[in-house]
Amino acid sequence: MKKTSTFSKVISMFRGLFIVLKYGFKRPVTIRYPEEKRVLPPRTRGRHYLTKWNDGKERCVGCELCAIVCPSQAIYVKPAENTPEDNHSHGERYAKDFQINMLRCIYCGYCEEACPTGAIILSNECEISGYTRESLIFTKEKLTEQNPGDSGRDPNREI
Amino acid sequence: MMFTVVEVVIKGLIVILVLMGAAAYMTFCERVILARMQIRLGPNRVGPLGLLQPIADGLKLLLKEGFQPNNVDTFTYWLAPGISLITAFAAFTLIPIGGTILLWDHPIHLYIADVNAGIVFLLAFSSLAVYGIVLAGWASNNRYSLLGGLRGTAQMISYEIPMGISLMTVVMAAGTLSLPEIIDAQKDQWFVWTNPIGFIIYVITAFAETNRAPFDLPEAEQELIGGYHTEYGGMKFAMFFLAEYVNILAVSAIAVTLFLGGWHGPGNIPVLWFALKVAAFVFLFIWVRATMARLRYDQLMSFGWKVLIPIATANLIVTSYFTLVAK
Numbered sequence: 001m002k003k004t005s006t007f008s009k010v011i012s013m014f015r016g017l018f019i020v021l022k023y024g025f026k027r028p029v030t031i032r033y034p035e036e037k038r039v040l041p042p043r044t045r046g047r048h049y050l051t052k053w054n055d056g057k058e059r060c061v062g063c064e065l066c067a068i069v070c071p072s073q074a075i076y077v078k079p080a081e082n083t084p085e086d087n088h089s090h091g092e093r094y095a096k097d098f099q100i101n102m103l104r105c106i107y108c109g110y111c112e113e114a115c116p117t118g119a120i121i122l123s124n125e126c127e128i129s130g131y132t133r134e135s136l137i138f139t140k141e142k143l144t145e146q147n148p149g150d151s152g153r154d155p156n157r158e159i
Numbered sequence: 160m161m162f163t164v165v166e167v168v169i170k171g172l173i174v175i176l177v178l179m180g181a182a183a184y185m186t187f188c189e190r191v192i193l194a195r196m197q198i199r200l201g202p203n204r205v206g207p208l209g210l211l212q213p214i215a216d217g218l219k220l221l222l223k224e225g226f227q228p229n230n231v232d233t234f235t236y237w238l239a240p241g242i243s244l245i246t247a248f249a250a251f252t253l254i255p256i257g258g259t260i261l262l263w264d265h266p267i268h269l270y271i272a273d274v275n276a277g278i279v280f281l282l283a284f285s286s287l288a289v290y291g292i293v294l295a296g297w298a299s300n301n302r303y304s305l306l307g308g309l310r311g312t313a314q315m316i317s318y319e320i321p322m323g324i325s326l327m328t329v330v331m332a333a334g335t336l337s338l339p340e341i342i343d344a345q346k347d348q349w350f351v352w353t354n355p356i357g358f359i360i361y362v363i364t365a366f367a368e369t370n371r372a373p374f375d376l377p378e379a380e381q382e383l384i385g386g387y388h389t390e391y392g393g394m395k396f397a398m399f400f401l402a403e404y405v406n407i408l409a410v411s412a413i414a415v416t417l418f419l420g421g422w423h424g425p426g427n428i429p430v431l432w433f434a435l436k437v438a439a440f441v442f443l444f445i446w447v448r449a450t451m452a453r454l455r456y457d458q459l460m461s462f463g464w465k466v467l468i469p470i471a472t473a474n475l476i477v478t479s480y481f482t483l484v485a486k
Contacts, residue, residue: 013451020196020450030200 045107046126048100049151050119050144053090058144059119060098061091066111066120074104075111091117098140102128118159123151162265170271174251182404183213189445196449223393228300231390235298240391240398243291247405249284253277254412255339257422257429269422269430270339277338278330281413282323285368288406289315292370292377292387295399299390307386311370311377314459318367318374321467325360328478329417342421349420356474358418360467362443365410367463369403371444373451376459411440 062079080096088094148155194201203209257269296308367374378386424432
C-alpha cells in the first residue's frame with residue numbers, strides 16, 4: 001500500500017470540499033415531473049392499444065398468441081367467430097373480450113412481437129395510474145383505438 | 160429591579176423565538192444546500208420556493224401520535240428531549256449579539272446575562288448536553304439507541320477536552336472570562352488571526368460536540384438506524400432535532416464571539432454582522448456534511464486523544480509563552 005503523508009491527506013480533504021462547492025453551482029439534473037416531462041425515446045414501451053385497419057375493422061383475429069407468449073400472464077382473450085351480420089375483423093375470428101391487467105404487465109413487448117396481424121402494439125404512454133386494482137384491468141373498450149391511426153400506428157400497414 | 164426582570168424576560172423570549180425560527184429555517188437551508196451540492200433541487204413544493212416547508216414539517220410533527228414504546232423508562236424518556244433543548248438554549252443567555260443600544264433613554268445590553276465566568280458556563284452547558292443524548296439512549300429500551308447514547312457520551316467527553324483547552328488560549332489572550340470583554344479585546348484584531356490553530360481545533364471539536372458529520376456517530380443512520388432518537392417520534396423527535404440545530408447555532412455563535420470578533424465589523428450594523436458571521440459558520444457545517452464521510456469509531460477516538468489534545472496543549476503552551484513572557 002502506498003503511504004501518503006498526513007499533509008497530502010489534509011490537502012485532499014480541502015480539495016474535496018471545493019469539489020463539492022463547485023457542484024453546488026451546477027445546474028440540478030432534477031426533472032420536476034408533473035410540470036416538466038422527460039422526452040422519451042420513440043420506441044419506449046407504454047400502454048397497449050388494439051389497432052384497427054383503415055376500413056375501421058379490428059386487426060385482432062383472436063388467435064391468443066399474445067396471451068400465450070405473455071410471460072406475466074397479464075392478457076386474457078376470449079375469441080368468437082365472425083358471422084356475415086356481425087363482422088369485426090378480416091379473419092374468421094375476432095376477440096370478443098380482450099383484457100390486459102396493467103398491474104401484471106411488465107411491458108416486455110412480446111405480445112407485440114407475437115401478434116401475426118400487428119393488432120396489439122405498445123404505445124409511448126407510460127403514465128398509467130388508478131385508485132383501484134379494477135380500474136387498471138384494461139378492457140377491450142379501453143384498449144381499442146377510437147379511430148384507425150389514433151394509437152400512432154399506420155392503419156394501412158400490413159403487419 | 161423590576162425593570163431588569165422584565166427586560167431579561169423580554170430578551171429571553173425574543174432569543175427563544177428567534178432561535179426556534181432560525182433552527183426551523185436552518186433545516187430548510189440545509190436541505191436546499193445539500194440538494195444543490197448533490198445536483199438536486201431540494202424541497203420546492205410548499206409555498207413559494209418551498210419556503211413554507213419548515214412550517215409544514217413542524218405541523219406534521221406536532222400532529223403525530225404521541226407514541227411511547229413498551230418498557231421504556233417513562234420519566235427519563237420524556238425528560239431527555241427537554242434536557243437536550245434546554246442545554247442548547249442556555250448557551251445563548253451569554254452570547255452578546257451587539258453592543259449597548261439606547262431604548263427610551265435606557266441602555267439595553269444585547270445579551271441576557273454577563274456572567275464574569277462566561278466561558279466556564281458555556282463549557283458547563285455544552286457538557287450537560289450529553290445527558291440528553293445518553294438518557295434518551297438509556298431510556299428507550301433499544302440496543303441501537305443505547306449504543307448511540309454511549310457513543311455520544313464517549314465522543315462528547317473526549318472532544319470536550321481539546322475544546323476547553325483551545326478556548327483557554329482565547330481566555331489567556333484576552334485576559335478575561337467574560338464574553339463581552341473578550342469581544343472588546345478583539346476590536347482591532349480577531350483572535351482567529353493571532354490564534355489560528357486554536358480556531359481550527361475549536362471548529363473540529365465543535366463538529367464533534369454537535370454530533371454533525373463527519374462526527375455523527377451517535378445518530379449514524381446506516382449502522383444505528385437513528386441512534387439515540389430511534390424510539391422517539393412526533394414532537395419529542397422534533398425537540399431533539401431543534402436541539403441539534405440550536406446547538407449548531409450555539410457553537411457557531413461561540414466561535415464567532417471568541418475568534419471572529421463577535422459583532423465587530425465595518426459599518427454600524429453590529430447585529431447584522433453577528434448574524435452574517437453565524438450564517439457563514441452554519442454554511443460551513445452544511446458544506447462539510449455534504450463532503451465528509453463519517454469517521455470510524457476508533458479513528459474518532461484516536462483522532463481526539465492522540466492528535467487534537469496534544470496539538471491543543473502545545474498551542475496552549477505557545478500562547479501562554481507569548482502572552483506572559485514575550486509581551
